[in-house]
Amino acid sequence: MRIDVLTIFPEMFEPLLGASMIGRARSLKVLETQVHDLRDWTHDFHRTVDDAPYGGGPGMVMMVEPLVRAIEAIQALDERRAHTIFFTPAGVPFTQARAGELAADFSRLLLVCGHYEGIDERAYLWADEEISIGDYVLTGGELPAHVLIDAVTRLLPGVLGDETSALDESFMKGLLEYPQYTRPAQFRGMMVPEVLLSGHHANIDAWRAEQALERTRRRRPDLLDEGGRVDTEQPGRRSS
Ligand code: ADE
Numbered sequence: 001m002r003i004d005v006l007t008i009f010p011e012m013f014e015p016l017l018g019a020s021m022i023g024r025a026r027s028l029k030v031l032e033t034q035v036h037d038l039r040d041w042t043h044d045f046h047r048t049v050d051d052a053p054y055g056g057g058p059g060m061v062m063m064v065e066p067l068v069r070a071i072e073a074i075q076a077l078d079e080r081r082a083h084t085i086f087f088t089p090a091g092v093p094f095t096q097a098r099a100g101e102l103a104a105d106f107s108r109l110l111l112v113c114g115h116y117e118g119i120d121e122r123a124y125l126w127a128d129e130e131i132s133i134g135d136y137v138l139t140g141g142e143l144p145a146h147v148l149i150d151a152v153t154r155l156l157p158g159v160l161g162d163e164t165s166a167l168d169e170s171f172m173k174g175l176l177e178y179p180q181y182t183r184p185a186q187f188r189g190m191m192v193p194e195v196l197l198s199g200h201h202a203n204i205d206a207w208r209a210e211q212a213l214e215r216t217r218r219r220r221p222d223l224l225d226e227g228g229r230v231d232t233e234q235p236g237r238r239s240s
Contacts, residue, residue: 001106001156002032004074004082005145006067007113008049010035012142022149025159033149034077041070050116059117067112067123074110082110084128085148086119087141091130094148096171098131102148103155111148113141174223174230175216178208 005013013035016022025031039047049067050060075082083106092098102109112127124130133144154160181192195207216223225231 001030001103001152002034002078002080002082002108003149003152004077004108004110005033005035005113005149006038006070006074006110007035007140007142007145008038008115009113009140009142010037013146016146017149021159022153025153025156028158030156030158031153034074036070036074038066038070041066041073053117057117062114062116062119062123064120064123067119068126071110071112071126078108080108082108084110084112084126086112086114086124086127086130087133087144087148088114088118088130089132089135089137091132093135094131094133094144094151096151099148099151100155103152109152111141111145113145115140173212174232175212176220176223178211178215 007013013033017026017033017035022031022033026033038049042048048063050062053059053061071084075084083102131144131148133147138144181196185192185197193207195203198204217228221228223231225233
């Protein structure tokens with residue numbers, strides 16, 4: 001997959017794109033990233049990307065012209081058309097299911113990071129999709145872009161060492177993940193649950209399923225239906 005990022009803070013990307021799983025995906029050539037500075041598509045001395053809102057009000061608005069010039073120029077850098085995502089708190093909430101679809105359905109993404117009080121509404125005509133990463137307001141789309149890159153990259157074939165671990169995780173089955181333990185078996189008087197030491201795989205599977213359901217009931221009842229079962233109608237749930 002190729003991911004292009006359009007931002008006024010390109011320096012926010014290199015440190016994270018080189019580390020951990022993303023760095024691994026890039027060295028494996030499963031992921032290629034290109035980060036572009038929006039100011040490269042301005043024509044004035046001050047490299048202006050924002051202006052005061054028509055109609056008045058606080059803050060500044062990102063101008064449509066540099067944004068669209070940049071998006072069109074970046075699209076032309078590769079023969080694959082980039083599925084273009086704008087980040088905004090007014091977007092559709094991001095889910096594990098959507099991360100899986102983006103990883104499976106597209107070979108190229110263009111992530112547009114908004115800033116200031118917002119983006120000139122006309123620029124959204126160039127968006128294929130608008131995504132929010134949660135009900136809170138960030139200063140810009142850079143952190144949401146990192147979140148999306150991370151969530152999508154780890155689902156690309158060959159990136160996770162153990163392919164099954166992605167499938168087993170929270171949300172893929174509509175439940176939170178069961179508790180995990182590793183050595184030592186006893187720490188400051190706290191024992192690892194007996195069943196996990198038993199070597200009895202059927203019992204372990206049953207215990208984990210029960211724990212996942214119980215934890216979901218306590219922490220995220222919104223993921224369950226009224227009978228306390230996995231809600232197959234959940235918008236973010238991937239049916240499998
Ligand atoms: N930009 C500012 N806040 C955001 C959010 N919560 N999600 C996506 N983009 C944003």
